[in-house]
Amino acid sequence: MTKKTFAGNYRNLEEISTYIINQAEQAGFSSKEIYAIQTAVDEACANIIDHAYGGEDLGEIEIEVKKIKNGIRIILEDEGRAFDPDEVPTPDLESPLENRRERGLGIFFIRQLMDKVIFDFSNAHKNTLTLIKYKGG
Amino acid sequence: MEFVITEHTHCDLISIAGRIDSYSAPKINQALKSLFNDGHHNLVVDMRDVAYISSSGILVFVNAQRQLKRQNHGEIVFAGISDLVYSAFELAGFHQLFEFFDDTISAVGKF
DSSP states (O other), X not given: OEEEEEESSXXXXXHHHHHHHHHHHHTTOOHHHHHHHHHHHHHHHHHIIIIISSSTTSSEEEEEEEEETTEEEEEEEEOSOOOOGGGSOOOOTTSOTTTOXXXXXXXXXXXXXXXXXXXXXXXXXXXXXXXXXXXXO | OEEEEEEOSSOEEEEEEEEESTTTHHHHHHHHHHHHHTTOOEEEEEEEEEEEEOHHHHHHHXXXXXXXXXXXXXXXXXXXXXXXXXXXXXXXXXXXXXXXESSHHHHHHTX
């Protein structure tokens, strides 16, 4: 298990991705799976900066990575505002591309790309997002 | 992320290298706006050296393409996109909004 803390700003997204890619490579995921994990974590961190903190450099993102049986578990913690992911609209994939609304695309990506996505806002001081990906899943 | 813009007779070629994420997407957005303001509406985006695109990066191109289509003037096409980066466009359903070419020569030749 490894744990790293990053200042919540967009500049750090690249360093976070490098960290996640290294961990996923060590866990033995395929390049397609690594790209999926990278995307899910990148979108989650961007959402934390945008929505939980409401801007850059207003708080930290703690990332814990643990290899589990046949997969990886990534836990992201922040101390920003809790938000209900169920209230984020699902992208409307049916309407014409010219005017389809685009909110919630990040969360849609996360849910599509990971095997388990668990938001936990029960702690008053921190939000926790658990992401699990299985190999060949 | 870095990009270079090369003017061609009938279009401009933007070659991007690196990651297109929430940090770099606004810079691409700015570059596209400047091109449109200068009357350059036909754009080939060379994605050969782009290793990653986030939803915010995709939406920069989607919104720019929508603007061009609304004005019925110009188009953005992509060249040399990797399978992994293309898969993000596909996941969002936005691959249908763009034409994708294998290489920049055939993409530039479209205009």
